[in-house]
Amino acid sequence: PASPPAVLFFRYRAECILEFMATLQGMSGVDLRALVAEAAVRLPLWVGKIYQFDAKTLGIRLNGEDRAKYQLLVETGRRAHFTAEFPVPPKNPPSFAMLLRKHLEGGKVLGIRQFGIERTVCIDVGKRDTTYRLIFELFDEGNAVLCDEGYTIVKPLWHHRFKTREVVPGAVYTFDGTDCSTLSPDGFGAMLAGSDRDIVRTLAVGCMLGGAYAEEVCRMADVDKSAAAADVDAAAIRASFDRLMADVAGSREPVITGSGCWPVVLGGEVVRERFATFSEALDAFYPKTAGEKEKAAAEKPRLSQDEVIRRRQAEAIKGFEKKIETNGRVVEVLYENYAPVAGIIATLDAASKNRSWQEIEQILKGNRENAAAKMIRAVHPAEAAVEVDLAGERVKVYVHETIEQNIGRYYDQIKKFKKKKAGALAAMERTVPEKPRRKQNLALQKKRWYHRFRWFTTTDGVLVIGGRDASQNEDLVKKYMEGKDLFVHADVHGGSVVIVKGTTVHLDEVAQFAASYSNAWKAGHFTADVYAARPDQVSKTPESGEYVARGAFIVRGERQYFRNVPLGVAIGLAMEPEVAVIGGPSGAVAARTGVRVELRPGQFEPNDTARKVVRALREKLPEDEWKGLKNALNTEAVAAFVPPGGSDIAEP
Structure with missing residues (x-):
């Protein structure tokens, strides 16, 4: 691989180098050579997600061939190796991790190499028409540096300026790869x-x-x-x-x-x-860090909003008390040094009428033998003030005001902070009733084989599944329909093939399900006829000269009809035994949900309808409750149960 253009790179080589090896303090250059050789045989690799776990530790998920997954952990200044498990990443990724994701995620790892036998490893990543160099330093304090193809630094983890090199954005990354x-x-x-x-x-x-x-x-x-x-x-x-x-x-x-x-x-x-x-x-x-972080997080008490506010108020009160005390002490030392301070004010007030403050400052610096000049520690020309050392207390004195006016300034500060303290104490006494926090141990619904179809469970607990399209209709009949099942279909052209997986007394719910997920809904009808047949009556074999389209079937023999079945779908939120959005006939959904919305054929497209349903369900729930259900109650989950065609939310 090409070397960067400059080769000036300082290395500290003390006698302690005699003990280099993979110890708890860090890896040696020889150890890193072994790691790089091990990583190179896993190429080609592609960069997945990048994490930053703390100030010095980063992780890169790497995808290999044949779906191989690798996790590279780098603790800058210490170690680099593949790991079975990453530490727990922070909830909000640090800015450096986000920068690496932006430039490297999805890129192909072109090479992994070491600079000589130094404790520095470089990962070359190609992305689009650009090659990036991600350099990890395992020596001294360590660093991670993202460079472009010419080794110009895009961004380092830590900015450093040394005597012989700079590790800052825009500088050229330099090194000397020693290797005997x-x-x-x-x-x-x-x-x-x-x-x-x-x-x-x-x-x-x-x-x-x-x-x-x-x-x-x-x-x-x-x-x-x-x-x-x-x-x-x-x-x-x-x-x-x-x-x-x-x-x-x-x-x-x-x-x-x-x-x-x-x-x-x-x-x-x-x-x-x-x-x-x-x-x-x-x-x-190397010791794990994930468990330690989780333990520390578990030990940290979670405070309510009211407790956080009260703590902040208590800290503010301490700050006010400190300022009251400081200003009170200033008033005391001004009175104790009344005569010398009054003399300083009079002298400087008179001098400022004929001289600039720069001249006054120079005179004071050159006259340190004078007791009054020696007391003056700093000059503030913009404020026409000086800082005076009074018994170890540095006090700002305004020279165009009398000593009484100066003391009055500090009394005003005392009054101001006493007023703020009183306000904070009054606020603390006002108890804010905290809303009881519901601890929800919610078990989200697990993905099951029939969730890719339309489905619902009848009031008496029988599973009913329907096809979303012609392909699924074919699958249902060929792969999932069994001898004791029931085949149900709306008596219209186009609609879900519905399979009842068992015996139910609620065939009215099944009929409504078949009618609602048919083209009758698309056409804006409010009722439809539905029929049922045994599996042995259903066939794909047409009569001579006829053709059966994909997703369609021939039903022979006597059928059971359900006339003028009302169209309607309910969508609600089930909490037991699992938290999930469910949909289907109103009676079946009502039996399993606390909140639900009824749909009828109407004007709004399915995606718009799904968003309206989510809003309507959230309005029926307390705010703190639906916020905890975001993973379950969302537009995607609701859209799975919205019929094809236009819909309206039925008024309760």
């Missing part, structure tokens, strides 16, 4: 020869391996780790170094030991647990 594996054999040997340290420290610091991996290279090369770097066999060290990097990238054996989490088993480490992938090991190694 890119050195030629001669260059590697020269690096060792030029070191004045022992071999283990040279590898740990110079090659960014950290102490444990540097010791492993020495062990694999059969070289004493305390030997001077300039004296060892450079070829043997390089071969061991390359073999370790190859194992980390391609032959991982992820484990957790007493000292940390490792992508490969190092000599001398006692293995506690083995894992199939390095991400699984890291996921198990």
